[in-house]
Amino acid sequence: MLTDHPSYTSLSDAEKAILDAALTEFGRAGLPGARMQDIADRAGINKAMLHYYFRSKDKLYEEVLTRVVESFMTSIEAALDSEDTFSAQLRALLDAYLRAHMSRPEVVGLWVNENLNGAPVARRLLGPERGARGPRRLLCWIEDAVREGHIRPVDPLQFMITFLGSVVIYMIGMPMFSTFRPELARGGEEEIRARVDHLHTLFYHGLKP
Amino acid sequence: MLTDHPSYTSLSDAEKAILDAALTEFGRAGLPGARMQDIADRAGINKAMLHYYFRSKDKLYEEVLTRVVESFMTSIEAALDSEDTFSAQLRALLDAYLRAHMSRPEVVGLWVNENLNGAPVARRLLGPERGARGPRRLLCWIEDAVREGHIRPVDPLQFMITFLGSVVIYMIGMPMFSTFRPELARGGEEEIRARVDHLHTLFYHGLKP
DNA sequence: GTCTATATCTCGATAGAC
DNA sequence: GTCTATCGAGATATAGAC
Numbered sequence A, B: 001m002l003t004d005h006p007s008y009t010s011l012s013d014a015e016k017a018i019l020d021a022a023l024t025e026f027g028r029a030g031l032p033g034a035r036m037q038d039i040a041d042r043a044g045i046n047k048a049m050l051h052y053y054f055r056s057k058d059k060l061y062e063e064v065l066t067r068v069v070e071s072f073m074t075s076i077e078a079a080l081d082s083e084d085t086f087s088a089q090l091r092a093l094l095d096a097y098l099r100a101h102m103s104r105p106e107v108v109g110l111w112v113n114e115n116l117n118g119a120p121v122a123r124r125l126l127g128p129e130r131g132a133r134g135p136r137r138l139l140c141w142i143e144d145a146v147r148e149g150h151i152r153p154v155d156p157l158q159f160m161i162t163f164l165g166s167v168v169i170y171m172i173g174m175p176m177f178s179t180f181r182p183e184l185a186r187g188g189e190e191e192i193r194a195r196v197d198h199l200h201t202l203f204y205h206g207l208k209p
Numbered sequence C: 001g002t003c004t005a006t007a008t009c010t011c012g013a014t015a016g017a018c
Numbered sequence D: 001g002t003c004t005a006t007c008g009a010g011a012t013a014t015a016g017a018c
Helices: A013-033 A036-043 A047-054 A057-081 A086-103 A106-116 A120-126 A133-147 A156-172 A182-186 A189-207 B013-033 B036-043 B047-054 B057-081 B086-103 B106-116 B120-126 B133-147 B156-172 B182-186 B189-207
Strands: none
Touching: A013 A036, A013 A047, A013 A057, A013 A106, A013 B013, A013 B106, A036 A047, A047 A057, A057 A086, A057 A106, A057 A120, A057 A133, A086 A106, A086 A133, A086 A156, A086 A189, A106 A120, A106 A156, A106 B013, A106 B106, A106 B156, A133 A156, A156 A189, A156 B106, A156 B156, A156 B189, A182 A189, A189 B156, A189 B189, B013 B036, B013 B047, B013 B057, B013 B106, B036 B047, B047 B057, B057 B086, B057 B106, B057 B120, B057 B133, B086 B106, B086 B133, B086 B156, B086 B189, B106 B120, B106 B156, B133 B156, B156 B189, B182 B189
């Protein structure tokens, strides 16, 4: 997740540990709720070192978010490039996206909290200036599929929103969904496959020409 | 939203104003991020009055959440009871659910933040003891539609999750989605209808027998 | 680079006058 | 019921020794 960033290997061990711990804590509690002491404890270092390496809480937050956004965009591109039919690409996207989130549920929390605050940082990172690589790539993918007749005419943005929501909700709402079926929270191979299959079938038939 | 609760009319004006302001602030920032001072300012009363009426921040939070959960369950039942074909009920649910959230986006924030913290309060409110009226009613509705052959065999819980996510994401991600199409954030009649139509068509074809 | 000690600030909560 | 003033906990951030 964080390791995807180009500069990751050039970081010191302390910096890596801090970024990792910060992702966990910011994802859990958001920017205001997270505590520097908790991040330091989780990273196994002294609280003062956080400020030594990353000046302030805000700077640290921005650094974490930047890397997560970068990773998100890379994984979308990888999934799309790995297959060549619409159906297979759809499955690859669902699978990659869901697995990434299951292995690091805090990423969803980070994204959600950022949006609830109006997404000031994410908007800057994904803004038109920077091209919004990942999302735009998704939109083009849907547009192309419509143009080439692989799926029925559909508003690409509407479907992209639905697609993202159907995966993201699985992580967000888990504490409540698992009251209906506790196995879901395990997040094992069986559960992931069931979720991917369900979404793939639903969307595939829902988009058929 | 808050007015649905049976006891609402028996509250004083101050209490109503506090609950309303608290919903906004808790939805924006979550339980830890919200500030009692901000809630007081928004309600137009003194900070000390918050504690006079609702003892503590936690108590106030629980009171707000209780009312929102209650309202959610009532609106689901109303939508299902208002129509009698699966297709019409699906549309009524999408419409009611989306409109409720558009008029009060903070409700989504409240629910999301609660879940990111493991949903301790919501789990108690929706737990098996209390019957989880709303969600269970949704699950039964899908089960029945399968049994009666109106839709293909589908895991009711999986579809319920997808359904909720496809609506909720629209509010959560709006700060980012509106960078691609600013009109979306207006939330006018046109945008709501477009979203409902998109989801209705997608799910209707995705679930056809 | 690392850690202790501490300054500074903000927030939830309460006391007590009216 | 309402408001001012304030306490005390806990947070970010920094100073300064090593």
